[in-house]
Amino acid sequence: MKLLQALVYQECGMHFDSRRTHFLQDRLLRRLKECRMDSFYSYYRLLVSQEGKAELAKLVENLTVNETSFFRNQAQLDLFHKHILDGLLRQKQDSRDFSLRMWSAGCSTGQEPYTMAMLVADALSYHILRNPTGHAMTLPKPLVPPPWKVEILASDINYTVLRIAQEGIYNELQMASVDYNYRLRHFDKVGDRYAVKKALKELVYFDFHNLKTEYLPQRNDVIFCRNVMMYFDEAEQKRLVEKFYRCLNPGGFLLIGHAESLMGLSEKFNMIYRGNGTAYQRIEVKE
Numbered sequence: 001m002k003l004l005q006a007l008v009y010q011e012c013g014m015h016f017d018s019r020r021t022h023f024l025q026d027r028l029l030r031r032l033k034e035c036r037m038d039s040f041y042s043y044y045r046l047l048v049s050q051e052g053k054a055e056l057a058k059l060v061e062n063l064t065v066n067e068t069s070f071f072r073n074q075a076q077l078d079l080f081h082k083h084i085l086d087g088l089l090r091q092k093q094d095s096r097d098f099s100l101r102m103w104s105a106g107c108s109t110g111q112e113p114y115t116m117a118m119l120v121a122d123a124l125s126y127h128i129l130r131n132p133t134g135h136a137m138t139l140p141k142p143l144v145p146p147p148w149k150v151e152i153l154a155s156d157i158n159y160t161v162l163r164i165a166q167e168g169i170y171n172e173l174q175m176a177s178v179d180y181n182y183r184l185r186h187f188d189k190v191g192d193r194y195a196v197k198k199a200l201k202e203l204v205y206f207d208f209h210n211l212k213t214e215y216l217p218q219r220n221d222v223i224f225c226r227n228v229m230m231y232f233d234e235a236e237q238k239r240l241v242e243k244f245y246r247c248l249n250p251g252g253f254l255l256i257g258h259a260e261s262l263m264g265l266s267e268k269f270n271m272i273y274r275g276n277g278t279a280y281q282r283i284e285v286k287e
């Protein structure tokens with residue numbers, strides 16, 4: 001168990017403290033059964049062998065917690081929409097840079113990046129209404145009118161959730177937190193489910209990224225990494241926050257989960273707190 005625990009930590013940063021060893025043991029036993037093995041040690045030997053790479057990926061998938069929802073943590077999203085996006089769009093337009101790059105790191109089945117896309121589309125049309133760029137407007141009005149460009153990268157370590165996210169089809173229960181205004185504008189009803197419309201889908205692209213690795217997507221204006229770090233230990237959290245610092249543009253924003261905090265992890269971010277929502281802004285420090 002200890003060897004397997006260390007291997008999982010080394011592979012993806014997930015840490016299993018005494019409250020979560022039962023979960024780890026349960027998932028390991030399931031994989032052992034599937035692989036027709038009768039000891040943890042033989043399973044460990046398989047995982048560290050060349051032939052064991054696919055099984056290691058499968059184990060990691062089985063250990064991830066993929067709980068998510070649309071419009072999760074409304075207070076934080078209000079802060080993102082009304083304060084962060086509003087400021088970013090103004091600042092970008094002033095510097096004649098019409099591109100926004102965001103990243104949902106640990107996106108699970110896609111509700112988080114699609115929520116980001118809906119909010120960015122809203123913020124952008126409101127911004128353009130108040131600050132016209134003088135570009136001719138084509139009809140029907142695109143979600144992201146030129147010269148603006150919006151890219152939302154959504155990544156995860158679990159291929160199964162990435163496939164679901166890319167498909168972008170959700171049932172009534174998953175749609176519970178999406179109000180009718182958003183449903184009408186951004187989803188098509190397919191039978192008794194809702195499919196994300198093409199225009200919204202085009203703002204988001206999905207990719208595999210393991211947050212444990214060093215090479216992560218750079219030059220982001222905003223990173224959402226919510227409810228992911230809570231499964232890592234403090235050392236791994238510190239390393240990840242340092243990597244996020246480098247993955248952000250100067251003055252960029254990091255949004256983490258409601259139960260997570262940067263306290264004790266980094267002094268390179270300023271905390272922004274409004275109406276119960278929290279975000280962190282990169283401070284420019286001399287390296």
Ligand SMILES: C[S@@+](CC[C@H](N)C(=O)[O-])C[C@H]1O[C@@H](n2cnc3c(N)ncnc32)[C@H](O)[C@@H]1O
Pocket residue numbers: 012013014064065066067068069072105106107108109112155156157158161209210211212225226227228231257
């Ligand atoms: C609880 S979900 C959070 C989903 C979404 N961010 C939210 O807050 O609703 C955590 C996600 O992080 C992913 N994850 C865990 N460890 C990871 C790693 N090392 N690299 C990338 N993604 C990881 C899991 O696969 C899972 O989909």
